[in-house]
Amino acid sequence: MGQTIAEKIFSTHLVDEPFGDVSVLKLDRVFCHEITTPIAINDLQKRGKDRVFDPDKIKAVIDHVSPAKDSKTAVQGKILRDWARKHQIRDFFDIGANGVCHALFPEKGYVRPGFTVIMGDSHTCTHGAFGAFAAGVGTTDLEVGILKGVCTFKKPKTIRIELTGNLPDGVYAKDVILYVIGQISVNGATNMVMEFCGSCVDQMSMEERMTLCNMAVEAGATSGICYPDMTTVEYLWPFIRDDFQSKEAALESYSKYISDDDAEYEAVKTFDISNLEPLVTYGYKPDNVKTVTEMAGTSVDQVYIGSCTNGRIEDLRVAAKILEGHVISPTVRAIVSPATPKIFNQAMEEGLMKIFMDAGFCVTNPTCGACLGMSNGILAPGEVAATTTNRNFNGRMGKGGMVHLMSPATAAASAIQGVITNSPMFIG
Amino acid sequence: MKDFKGPVLFLDRSDINTDEIIPAKYLTENEKEALKPHLLEDLILEGFDASKDITGNRVVVTRQNFGCGSSREHAPWAFEVNGYHVVIAEGFARIFRQNMYNCGMLAIDLAASDISRLFDEFAGSGAWIEVDVSAGAIEVYALGENRDRQGEVMASIPFEMSGFDRALIESGGWVEYADSHY
Numbered sequence: 001m002g003q004t005i006a007e008k009i010f011s012t013h014l015v016d017e018p019f020g021d022v023s024v025l026k027l028d029r030v031f032c033h034e035i036t037t038p039i040a041i042n043d044l045q046k047r048g049k050d051r052v053f054d055p056d057k058i059k060a061v062i063d064h065v066s067p068a069k070d071s072k073t074a075v076q077g078k079i080l081r082d083w084a085r086k087h088q089i090r091d092f093f094d095i096g097a098n099g100v101c102h103a104l105f106p107e108k109g110y111v112r113p114g115f116t117v118i119m120g121d122s123h124t125c126t127h128g129a130f131g132a133f134a135a136g137v138g139t140t141d142l143e144v145g146i147l148k149g150v151c152t153f154k155k156p157k158t159i160r161i162e163l164t165g166n167l168p169d170g171v172y173a174k175d176v177i178l179y180v181i182g183q184i185s186v187n188g189a190t191n192m193v194m195e196f197c198g199s200c201v202d203q204m205s206m207e208e209r210m211t212l213c214n215m216a217v218e219a220g221a222t223s224g225i226c227y228p229d230m231t232t233v234e235y236l237w238p239f240i241r242d243d244f245q246s247k248e249a250a251l252e253s254y255s256k257y258i259s260d261d262d263a264e265y266e267a268v269k270t271f272d273i274s275n276l277e278p279l280v281t282y283g284y285k286p287d288n289v290k291t292v293t294e295m296a297g298t299s300v301d302q303v304y305i306g307s308c309t310n311g312r313i314e315d316l317r318v319a320a321k322i323l324e325g326h327v328i329s330p331t332v333r334a335i336v337s338p339a340t341p342k343i344f345n346q347a348m349e350e351g352l353m354k355i356f357m358d359a360g361f362c363v364t365n366p367t368c369g370a371c372l373g374m375s376n377g378i379l380a381p382g383e384v385a386a387t388t389t390n391r392n393f394n395g396r397m398g399k400g401g402m403v404h405l406m407s408p409a410t411a412a413a414s415a416i417q418g419v420i421t422n423s424p425m426f427i428g
Numbered sequence: 429m430k431d432f433k434g435p436v437l438f439l440d441r442s443d444i445n446t447d448e449i450i451p452a453k454y455l456t457e458n459e460k461e462a463l464k465p466h467l468l469e470d471l472i473l474e475g476f477d478a479s480k481d482i483t484g485n486r487v488v489v490t491r492q493n494f495g496c497g498s499s500r501e502h503a504p505w506a507f508e509v510n511g512y513h514v515v516i517a518e519g520f521a522r523i524f525r526q527n528m529y530n531c532g533m534l535a536i537d538l539a540a541s542d543i544s545r546l547f548d549e550f551a552g553s554g555a556w557i558e559v560d561v562s563a564g565a566i567e568v569y570a571l572g573e574n575r576d577r578q579g580e581v582m583a584s585i586p587f588e589m590s591g592f593d594r595a596l597i598e599s600g601g602w603v604e605y606a607d608s609h610y
């Protein structure tokens with residue numbers, strides 16, 4: 001019987017199968033940020049086990065609250081910084097070089113097809129866009145990952161999401177993933193790997209695939225995953241050119257991480273996205289999804305463009321294209337946060353930052369920022385946000401606030417109008 | 429092993445997420461104890477009042493997909509520092525469930541019919557639950573006036589526990605287990 005991509009990765013990384021019901025996997029990457037790692041570091045120190053399994057496989061960043069906003073967050077940064085220095089974790093990104101983890105680490109070429117990746121962050125599933133098994137874990141799993149380089153998972157079941165058809169104009173990867181979550185629910189992929197394939201995914205850039213995989217956890221999935229193809233190889237080429245004689249050779253090697261035709265799935269869902277419309281969430285769950293047309297006219301207090309879902313260069317380009325020559329509504333305040341310094345630089349060179357600023361946006365440094373209501377850009381009770389982030393839970397961007405998730409195009413158009421509205425890119 | 433018994437807090441809703449269990453703004457804390465006053469602070473549930481309903485209870489009974497969302501282990505810790513070591517649900521988000529066992533705490537899956545029975549028969553009057561880990565059974569008792577265990581067992585509901593989950597509970601958590609095995 002054939003294997004899914006996740007099963008293939010599991011079999012190449014298997015260390016142990018205690019009791020037959022779980023797999024202990026060897027880890028290729030353990031990613032760390034300053035919110036969930038310090039408690040793991042403190043605990044290792046308390047136990048007299050302040051060691052790391054391999055400093056080259058551990059990458060760390062201060063991203064959630066950066067620059068530090070108070071003494072507590074300063075301490076969190078300091079614990080991570082001191083620890084990275086002590087253990088010679090060379091790939092540590094501090095203020096000035098830092099960005100949102102799930103945008104920064106892919107950009108540095110740290111994730112490759114067939115890798116196993118964990119991080120103390122639920123949106124680690126983003127890295128599955130590279131054909132990796134990438135899972136968010138808690139602090140204890142992270143702690144053992146740091147110390148031993150292993151993590152346990154139940155044997156992977158996979159839900160295959162086949163996306164066919166061409167994306168209509170003005171409809172983006174964000175709309176696709178909101179649609180999928182709306183269809184299968186926030187519990188639809190719990191304990192499963194969510195495998196994205198089909199002609200629509202084949203045509204997507206790595207950025208778009210990351211947007212898809214980023215929200216897999218909002219359907220409960222352990223990891224999102226896409227098959228490695230030439231798009232993956234092209235993206236990674238600057239980092240792998242010494243490992244392979246040609247791109248074709250790289251592709252051939254990575255092709256072992258593609259599901260077999262006779263692989264077994266827990267479920268297979270096929271969605272034709274040819275007639276998809278721009279979507280937006282309306283409640284406190286990411287599967288509360290409506291079309292923008294249905295929600296049009298809902299007034300908005302704050303617009304946020306950024307995060308690990310949609311803070312990449314393609315996202316800023318789309319938003320800037322809509323904003324060019326316009327100013328935001330006087331009833332709205334708007335924030336843009338490029339997800340990494342590289343994206344920020346690129347956006348400046350392309351003139352995008354000027355467009356954002358001329359339109360009246362506040363520009364922040366690369367950071368998680370307003371996304372999780374513990375840093376900047378917090379909503380007052382009763383306020384409404386139109387945002388490109390991934391979670392609309394109650395209180396997510398500040399107690400008593402309402403969060404509507406949407407694509408960067410919809411967010412930019414809504415900033416101009418002051419109400420939720422379809423972008424001019426969408427011809428309905 | 430931790431203790432797995434006490435009065436029950438019934439949370440009659442599915443998809444209770446980690447941001448509701450412990451909001452992100454408290455993730456700046458580096459000590460678990462600091463999370464204590466904030467457990468379930470942002471929970472949306474009619475009739476629930478975090479300031480009154482948490483203290484005195486020890487066991488949660490709830491519906492489907494409990495603990496979805498963030499990977500924050502602060503969610504199980506917030507329960508732990510409030511004396512809760514057991515959550516019984518129709519289903520859990522993967523990371524939350526793993527975090528519970530990694531901390532040596534129980535996240536027990538029951539069939540929808542068993543969960544409904546617990547709500548229908550006991551939510552109104554209150555209940556005391558004891559989990560017998562070695563027998564794999566949840567024992568339900570009436571709740572006395574002083575929120576203590578009252579009388580004979582009123583219901584005994586069997587549950588399944590994997591060998592690995594049991595090993596984590598018995599060794600006190602994943603760090604202890606991994607340390608002696610890998």
Ligand code: SF4
Binds near residue numbers: 101123
């Ligand atoms: S941008 Fe938001 S969702 Fe992404 S890692 Fe940061 S806080 Fe988490």
